[in-house]
Amino acid sequence: MNKLLQMIVFTVLTTSIYMVNNPKSASAEVVVVHANQAWQLTDIILKKNHIITWKVGEDDYWSFNTTIFPDGHNADGIPVPALESYTLPGENIGMLLGKTGQDRIMSMGLSGSEDVLYGEEGCYLYLSMNDDLIGKFGVGFKDNYGEILVTVIQTPMSVVGK
Numbered sequence: 001m002n003k004l005l006q007m008i009v010f011t012v013l014t015t016s017i018y019m020v021n022n023p024k025s026a027s028a029e030v031v032v033v034h035a036n037q038a039w040q041l042t043d044i045i046l047k048k049n050h051i052i053t054w055k056v057g058e059d060d061y062w063s064f065n066t067t068i069f070p071d072g073h074n075a076d077g078i079p080v081p082a083l084e085s086y087t088l089p090g091e092n093i094g095m096l097l098g099k100t101g102q103d104r105i106m107s108m109g110l111s112g113s114e115d116v117l118y119g120e121e122g123c124y125l126y127l128s129m130n131d132d133l134i135g136k137f138g139v140g141f142k143d144n145y146g147e148i149l150v151t152v153i154q155t156p157m158s159v160v161g162k
């Protein structure tokens with residue numbers, strides 16, 4: 001009976017320690033991403049053995065073309081695949097994208113998560129809209145408007161259970 005009580009006390013204690021420590025082990029940062037600049041350097045440094053999670057408000061609008069979309073669109077962009085000269089060909093035009101070390105480009109959009117891979121720890125995170133980098137089919141980033149707020153959280157893989 002005594003052992004059982006000890007186990008219960010131990011479980012309650014460790015659970016509460018875990019819950020208290022958890023918010024500290026995951027770091028959240030909010031960064032502004034401008035529609036009219038390709039690959040913006042953030043102050044987010046990728047951490048080893050972490051998972052990066054992001055979220056953008058659904059009604060946080062920017063625009064890749066103020067003539068066609070004067071009211072803008074959200075971080076998912078529009079369901080039209082980008083062409084060869086875009087930041088990420090084949091992905092939605094106007095979508096939020098990320099770039100890590102070793103030039104790995106991530107489709108981000110409104111929300112999602114990715115593992116920080118081996119060799120990417122210590123690298124800065126870059127963010128960009130998916131638009132025409134060289135202005136091959138128009139004026140590229142020059143006719144873009146607005147900015148969005150991206151919340152980025154890095155959580156240790158041990159906390160997520162991976």
Ligand SMILES: [Ca+2]
Pocket residue numbers: 064065131132139140141142143144
């Ligand atoms: Ca544009």
